[in-house]
Amino acid sequence: MRQTKYVLQALFIIILLLLFEAPVSAHKVTIFAYVEGGKVYTESYYVDGTKCQNSEVEVLDSSGKVVLKGKTNKQGEFSFVPPCKGPLKIVLRAGMGHRAETVLSKADLQEGGNVATKGSAAETEPAEPKIQASGQKTGEIAISQNELKKLLNETLDRKLHPILKLLVESQQHGVSARDVFAGLGYIFGIMGLVIYIKDAKKQGRRGEND
Amino acid sequence: MHISEGILSAPVLATGAALTVVGTAIGLKKMDYDKIPEVAILSSVFFVASLIHVPLGPTSVHLILNGLLGLLLGWSAFPAILVALFLQGILFQFGGLTTLGVNTINMALPAVVCYFLFRHAVTSENSWVEIGGAFCCGFLAVGLSGIMVALSLLFTGQSFINVAKLILLAHLPVMLIEGLFTVFVVKFLKKVKPEMLEVANATN
Structure with missing residues (x-):
């Protein structure tokens, strides 16, 4: 009985040692998506924060049809122009039975800016939201309400980009x-x-x- | 090696769950009163081992230790692994509740198979047989689990050979580490408490 105790104690110590050495593993993948300037940006991670590189991403429309397919880049990012008005389901397949999904509702897609009306090809390289030179015009030049709206949207998108990124990153926490x-x-x-x-x-x- | 939710079809999930229920029932029936703490400790070892992570190229793998569990627990590896996987699913979102059955059978069945294959070898007087048996037990259990994962994914339209190759290749380092770890544990137990290996044989 006494020996059993020692063995159990030893095993328990091993567990504790393992615990403090453990830099948390990947056995879960997560995908985050946000809309910005009419484009959907996604980021994919393993649970330890490693980015899912070169993993398959599928975009499904509300009827479950695959409308878009692509692969994440080295930063685990994948972005595309939404081919329809949504809701969109974005599925990540990181191989060996790893899978994650996220859903963007119609409202999400509209808030993020103008939704592309026609299907367009996906871009794998994440591009900064485009800022037009007209943004510099200030002062006496009369700006129509629509133009102002557009300018504001663009500036906000640009300013909010780092914050959105930060939000996405803070949402993802390991064990x-x-x-x-x-x-x-x-x-x-x-x-x-x-x-x-x-x-x-x-x-x-x-x-x-x- | 935990399979996420939403990948497998219902028949595969149901088969996995049914087999797990059977295995767990056998395990609980064979579990002696005195062995319960040991089962719990090894269940926690399994629970924590999955957090030890071996970075490997674009993906990453972790320790599994199902060979060790099988060797020391026999059929009781089933309840131990089931509980640990359930908690991993709930607390870490590894795997998932619907895939719990499949994931349990994928890891526990190789554990039991390796128990029957190597239980005599590890108690052998010949230290070469002992070391070889312990190493193969840790090594093979992970390999068999990989093959079972590939088998489960077979019905999702992925090519079996490709997936199996990928998984086995990715887990080769883990298989080696676990083989060595099992040798170390067997050696240690022989010195400190040889009955632990013998008892496992007698009660099952």
């Missing part, structure tokens, strides 16, 4: 130590439960024999 300890706690809780049930059975059997 926290809290979860790991919670898991270990559950396992030992379950162990207690099983011991209790088996013990109760044993006692019951003993009671019958008496």
Whole structure:
């Protein structure tokens, strides 16, 4: 019994050691998508923050038909002009049974700017939202309301780009130590439960024999 | 090697779940009262091992340790792996609840197979047989799991040979590490508590 204790202790120490060495692995993939300037940007990660390079991305329309296909670049990014008004389902396949999906609703797509009306080819290189030179015009030149709207949209898109990126990055978090300890706690809780049930059975059997 | 949700078709999921239920039932039935803490400890080892990550090119793989679990637990590896995978699914979103059955059978069945293949070898007096058995146990269990994952993906239209090749190639380092790790654990247990290996044989 004493030896069992030592072995169990040793094993437990191994677990703890593993725990502190563990820089969290990939066994989950995540894909984030946001709309900007009429274009959809996606970023894909493994749970440890590694980017999913050269992974397949499929875009499905509301009827489940694949409308667009592409591959992520080295930064795990993939962007495209939405071929229809949405809602769009974006599916990431990172091989070996890894898969993640995200959905962009119609509203998401419209908020992000003008939706392209015609299907257009996907771009794999993420492009900064285009800023037109007309943005410099200020002062007395009369600007129509529409132009102003357009200018504002463009400026906002440009200014918000880093913030959106940051948001996307902060949403993605790996495994926290809290979860790991919670898991270990559950396992030992379950162990207690099983011991209790088996013990109760044993006692019951003993009671019958008496 | 956890298969995510939404990839496999319903029949594959159902088959996996059914086999897992059978395996877990056998495991629970064979689990002795005194062995419960050991099962729990090894379940936590499995739970944590998946966080140890071996970066490998564009993708990354992690330790699995199902060979070790099989060797020490026999059929009880089923409940141990089931609980650990369930918690990984809930807490880390590895795999998923619908694929729990398939993922459990993929990792636990090779564990049990390796237990029956190598349980005698690791208790051998001949230290070469012992080391070889322990290494093959850790090595093969991961390999067999890879093949089972490829088999599960077979019905999704992916070519079996390609997927199997990819998975086995990606897991080769893990297979080697686990083989060595199993040798180390067997050696350690023989010194500290040889009954742990023997007992596993006697009760199953």
